[in-house]
Amino acid sequence: DAGVIQSPRHEVTEMGQEVTLRCKPISGHDYLFWYRQTMMRGLELLIYFNNNVPIDDSGMPEDRFSAKMPNASFSTLKIQPSEPRDSAVYFCASSWRGSGANVLTFGAGSRLTVL
Amino acid sequence: AQTVTQSQPEMSVQEAETVTLSCTYDTSESNYYLFWYKQPPSRQMILVIRQEAYKQQNATENRFSVNFQKAAKSFSLKISDSQLGDTAMYFCAFLSSSGTYKYIFGTGTRLKVLA
Numbered sequence: 001d002a003g004v005i006q007s008p009r010h011e012v013t014e015m016g017q018e019v020t021l022r023c024k025p026i027s028g029h030d031y032l033f034w035y036r037q038t039m040m041r042g043l044e045l046l047i048y049f050n051n052n053v054p055i056d057d058s059g060m061p062e063d064r065f066s067a068k069m070p071n072a073s074f075s076t077l078k079i080q081p082s083e084p085r086d087s088a089v090y091f092c093a094s095s096w097r098g099s100g101a102n103v104l105t106f107g108a109g110s111r112l113t114v115l
Numbered sequence: 116a117q118t119v120t121q122s123q124p125e126m127s128v129q130e131a132e133t134v135t136l137s138c139t140y141d142t143s144e145s146n147y148y149l150f151w152y153k154q155p156p157s158r159q160m161i162l163v164i165r166q167e168a169y170k171q172q173n174a175t176e177n178r179f180s181v182n183f184q185k186a187a188k189s190f191s192l193k194i195s196d197s198q199l200g201d202t203a204m205y206f207c208a209f210l211s212s213s214g215t216y217k218y219i220f221g222t223g224t225r226l227k228v229l230a
Contacts, residue, residue: 031216033218042220042222042223043206043220043223045217045218048216048217050216055216056215056217089158091160093160097216101165102148102165102210102212103150103162103165104150104162104208104210104218105162106152106159106160106161108158108159109158109159109160111158
């Protein structure tokens, strides 16, 4: 398995622009998580899905952030409009609750810089 | 609500020596999972080791082992024969086996292995 695949790896954009981050979870995993990591705030859970349905989006900072999972193999995190304080590394991760192991596998992350 | 505490923001160890990273957690549940993740400078989050709370035997993965003290709610990570490649941020994480399927991460310990 290729693991959790995220794109883009790096994104530099200007304030006010729309940003879309993409994630392909591991095939067969039924949970998908979006995290944000910054020096100041550490690792924050933004939202997570179970079988493509959003379960908890209480970590989404504000209405500028939205996430979708149209099918089991694809999810997006969108920021519109972007602001400099959104600069961070965004991780997607997936897991399979039925496995018993419950190992959370992370993607390589998308580093976002908003100028 | 469950919490995970890593009280050592930074640590250093000489190459080939042994180091222990501490982690405590708070829960009222009897069954759960505990994890240690490593994040090297490449930023990829990698699973180091996992422990199931109902198993009394401490998990071991090569040079990495844990000291799981369920009554004390402590889950420390021991790295033996430290190598330069062990330099990374280490995160402790908790997952309930029956409640909300949400991984709770500590704030991390930055470990530097000195040559």
